[in-house]
Amino acid sequence: MPAVHASSVLCNVHLTSLISSFQDGLFEDLRKLFALRRQLQATATRSSEVNVEIEFDGHVFTLAMAPRQSSWLQKLLKLAMLQFETAWVCHVLVCVPSAATPQLVDIAAKHGDRPMLDLLHARGVRGTTDALDLAKSLPIVEYLHAHQYTCTTAAMDIAASRGALDILHFLHTARTEGCTVHAMDFAAANGHLDVLAFLHAERQEGCTRRAMELALQRRHDHVVAFLVRHHPYQSA
Structure with missing residues (x-):
């Protein structure tokens, strides 16, 4: 009887989903991206870039990956921000908080992306003087000023x-x-x-x-x- 109870608990899909939601690690789509990077490392030169297709939230966009560079993911995120693919950037940062860089803050400020600024600041990431220099809307300028940014x-x-x-x-x-x-x-x-x-x-x-x-x-x-x-x- 105890075995039956244990089986019913362990096979409970909702319970398993709840428990796994607290686990660290990569989302399935990001596992594929990291695996692709490892494959490309074997053939790519240090400076070479490869166009990769990212499928997320119902659409596909293309980013240039430099698979042998240690900052490959940070560069992908920067390119995604420049293409206004901010939802995917947030998706990645949930799994890999260390990928956040000051340049992402600068781009978010330039694009007027307040939610992204809030997310990056919550993770302790601040931008450079470019953030305030390049901000295009008064609310963002006031926001950065309130956060003691220099320009x-x-x-x-x-x-x-x-x-x-x-x-x-x-x-x-x-x-x-x-x-x-x-x-x-x-x-x-x-x-x-x-x-x-x-x-x-x-x-x-x-x-x-x-x-x-x-x-x-x-x-x-x-x-x-x-x-x-x-x-x-x-x-x-």
């Missing part, structure tokens, strides 16, 4: 080039890194008159002759008029 002058310069006045205003008022003359040059090149007006009124860096040259080349007449009026010494 460079590139943050304001890039925001100016994109016409992101909200980010520019925040960085000007909340941060001390400042910008360079490239901020006005880039804004002029891309026709962002509101950004030019803000930088002229609030900052002291000014611009170079390149601002006028690029505005003329791209026929931003409103920008040209602004520069002639406010920065005539760069317009001659």
